[in-house]
Every structure is written in structure tokens, then in C-alpha cells.
Amino acid sequence: MFQVSDELLQELTEKRRYLHEHPELGFEEVHTTEMLKSWLAEKGIPVLPFALKTGVVAEIKGNQEGPTIALRADIDALPIKEETEVSFQSKKEGCMHACGHDFHTVSILGAAILLHEQKEQLKGNVRIIFQPAEEIAQGAKHLVENGVLEGVQAIFGMHNKPDLPVGTIGVKSEGLMASVDKFDITFHGVGGHAGIPHNAIDPIVMASQYVTAVQSIVSRRMDLFHNAVVSITSIHGGNTWNVIPDKVVLQGTVRTFQEEAREVIPGLMKQMAESTAQGYGGTAQFHWDAYMPVVYNDAAFEKIIRTTAEEIGYMAVDAEPSAAGEDFAFYQKFTPGFFVWMGVDGPREWHHPKFDLKEEAIKVAAEFFAALALNVLEQQQ
Ligand SMILES: [Zn+2]
Ligand SMILES: [Zn+2]
Numbered sequence: 371m372f373q374v375s376d377e378l379l380q381e382l383t384e385k386r387r388y389l390h391e392h393p394e395l396g397f398e399e400v401h402t403t404e405m406l407k408s409w410l411a412e413k414g415i416p417v418l419p420f421a422l423k424t425g426v427v428a429e430i431k432g433n434q435e436g437p438t439i440a441l442r443a444d445i446d447a448l449p450i451k452e453e454t455e456v457s458f459q460s461k462k463e464g465c466m467h468a469c470g471h472d473f474h475t476v477s478i479l480g481a482a483i484l485l486h487e488q489k490e491q492l493k494g495n496v497r498i499i500f501q502p503a504e505e506i507a508q509g510a511k512h513l514v515e516n517g518v519l520e521g522v523q524a525i526f527g528m529h530n531k532p533d534l535p536v537g538t539i540g541v542k543s544e545g546l547m548a549s550v551d552k553f554d555i556t557f558h559g560v561g562g563h564a565g566i567p568h569n570a571i572d573p574i575v576m577a578s579q580y581v582t583a584v585q586s587i588v589s590r591r592m593d594l595f596h597n598a599v600v601s602i603t604s605i606h607g608g609n610t611w612n613v614i615p616d617k618v619v620l621q622g623t624v625r626t627f628q629e630e631a632r633e634v635i636p637g638l639m640k641q642m643a644e645s646t647a648q649g650y651g652g653t654a655q656f657h658w659d660a661y662m663p664v665v666y667n668d669a670a671f672e673k674i675i676r677t678t679a680e681e682i683g684y685m686a687v688d689a690e691p692s693a694a695g696e697d698f699a700f701y702q703k704f705t706p707g708f709f710v711w712m713g714v715d716g717p718r719e720w721h722h723p724k725f726d727l728k729e730e731a732i733k734v735a736a737e738f739f740a741a742l743a744l745n746v747l748e749q750q751q
Pocket of ligand 2: 469470471
């Protein structure tokens with residue numbers, strides 16, 4: 371079985387601290403990429419020749435024939451000024467690993483090292499994906515477009531979870547993290563004198579009606595077993611007290627845990643915008659910006675995830691879903707996969723300037739993903 375020795379944990383911890391001191395934003399992870407390539411080379415793990423902006427893809431070829439599966443870590447940081455008291459604070463002003471991607475990176479590197487050491491046991495191959503630009507929801511898409519998932523039969527990943535203790539792994543089939551989409555709507559009318567409204571077509575009235583009526587899409591048009599949040603977060607129109615403006619612009623976001631719900635909502639919102647505008651003699655333009663799908667875990671892997679955690683002495687717990695998004699969802703559009711929470715017992719939530727985590731979790735995560743890869747390849751025979 372796979373064991374992260376004290377020496378390896380020390381080494382991975384030092385590497386995590388190094389990355390923490392040198393954070394880089396999405397698609398700017400040039401130094402992180404160089405470091406990862408040199409660390410992989412030191413261990414004799416081959417890198418695949420994908421033409422990526424930043425990020426690295428390596429592959430461990432098992433001594434036995436079999437399918438290829440993937441483990442994914444994200445490597446980018448955030449534009450946040452660090453406020454922790456750790457000795458390895460960010461050396462880059464206004465940039466911080468405040469989402470713990472430094473932890474993901476070294477944990478998956480650790481899993482790769484363990485798998486490489488025991489590759490004679492592997493019944494297939496494990497592709498190791500160090501993905502850039504998760505925080506801007508561009509990295510996974512970029513890698514998929516470059517063919518990184520070609521030949522991959524299943525993909526696994528994690529996010530650290532500050533509210534779970536070290537040694538626990540949060541597991542949930544189906545929707546784990548919400549889709550994140552954006553929209554804007556422009557209601558067009560005819561501007562005019564506020565005292566002579568019958569000569570104008572008032573877009574403020576259209577927009578006002580829409581803001582309240584749009585909530586009925588969730589309560590009246592969607593399946594009882596689906597759920598969603600529709601939030602209108604910006605409304606702009608008019609610039610004085612005695613003039614009816616000619617347009618009003620709304621913006622907002624929709625979150626849901628079911629792709630089926632995500633598919634129907636924009637059509638219903640568009641229809642309601644157009645018919646509301648039409649009812650007042652105006653028109654509406656609806657624009658939907660599909661940003662990030664649902665992190666949707668394939669239930670077929672739940673059992674092997676839970677038994678792997680327990681087999682190596684850790685605890686699988688039921689995961690609470692999160693309304694935050696994760697671009698791991700893009701891989702799951704093409705390849706079945708499973709995303710878990712890794713307990714890190716941190717003091718603060720993701721993206722907080724005082725975000726921190728317990729580094730012992732590196733051992734748990736590296737051992738878990740190595741064992742999971744071995745077990746999945748064994749089962750896929
Ligand atoms: Zn984040
Ligand atoms: Zn993150």
C-alpha cells in the first residue's frame with residue numbers, strides 16, 4: 371500500500387511553502403510550471419508534449435496494459451493580499467494562494483511520486499494534470515481543447531475543505547458544486563416626458579415587473595426535484611427625475627446543481643423577458659453567458675471512493691454541496707469523474723486573506739489519490 375514517508379511529507383511540505391511564497395495568477399503560472407517540470411524530472415516522471423500556455427501534464431505508464439485515468443490538480447492563485455501570519459507568506463504583493471491550490475498541486479505531485487515508485491503494480495496509466503487558470507474558469511477548457519483528455523476513461527480531483535478535519539474525505543454523488551452562469555437583459559422602450567407617459571414606452575415598468583416575475587420560473591416552471599437560484603444583481607436605467615428613459619439594463623447570475631435545470635432556465639428567462647416587454651409595447655434583448663457547468667459526480671465511483679478512503683485508514687463522510695463553482699466541471703462534460711472534499715481543518719473559508727490549512731493533509735491526499743488510481747485501474751480491467 372502507498373505510504374507518504376516522513377521524508378516525502380517534509381519534501382512536499384517544503385514545495386508547498388515554496389509555491390505559497392511564489393503565487394501566480396491564471397495563465398501566468400510560468401514559474402510554477404517550470405518548477406513542476408523540474409520536480410517531475412527529478413523523480414523520473416515523464417511529461418507529455420502538450421502545447422499549453424501554462425500547466426503540465428505528466429503520465430505514469432503502468433507495467434501492465436490497461437486503460438488511462440487522470441488525476442487533476444489546479445495550480446493558480448488569486449489577486450488577494452495575504453494576511454496570514456505564516457513564515458512562508460506570499461512574496462508577491464496582492465497575490466495569494468488563498469484557495470489552497472498550492473496544497474492541491476503538491477498533494478497530486480505526491481500521489482504521482484507514489485504511483486511512479488510502484489508502477490509495476492499499475493494495470494494501466496495515470497495521467498497527472500496540473501491545470502492552470504481554475505479561478506478564471508478557463509484552464510480546464512484550454513486543456514480539453516488541447517486534447518489532454520484524449521484516451522482518458524475517468525478523471526478524479528479534489529478541493530480542500532477548511533471545515534472538515536484532516537483525515538476525512540467528503541463524498542457525494544451527482545451535483546457537488548453549482549453551475550455558475552451570467553446573464554444580461556436590455557429592455558427597450560421609447561423615452562419621453564415623465565408627465566406624458568402615453569407618448570413614451572416605459573422600460574422601467576417592464577424591468578420592475580420582470581425582477582419579481584422572474585422568480586416564478588423557479589417556483590412555477592421548474593421540476594419540483596430541481597433547484598436553482600436566480601439573482602438579479604444590477605439594474606440601470608434613467609438619469610433624472612422627469613424623463614422616462616429609453617432602456618433599462620439588468621444583470622445577474624443563475625446557480626443550480628442539475629444540468630437539466632440549467633438547460634431550461636435560459637429559454638424560460640428569455641421568453642419571459644420578451645413577453646413582458648411586448649406586453650408594454652417594447653422589446654427585450656436577452657444574453658446568456660454560459661460560464662461554468664455543474665460539478666457532477668458519477669455515482670458509479672462512489673463506492674470505490676469510500677472503500678479506498680477506509681482501506682487506507684481515513685474516513686469518508688457525506689459531503690455538503692457548495693454553491694461555489696469549480697472548472698473541474700468541464701472535464702466531467704467529456705469524461706466520467708468524481709470530485710471530493712479533502713479535509714484540511716483551516717481557520718477560514720476559501721478566498722479569505724487569512725486562508726490557511728493543516729499541512730498533514732498533504733499525506734492524506736497523496737495516499738488517497740494514489741490508492742484510488744490503483745483501485746480504479748484494477749476495477750476497470
Ligand atoms: Zn478559488
Ligand atoms: Zn479553488
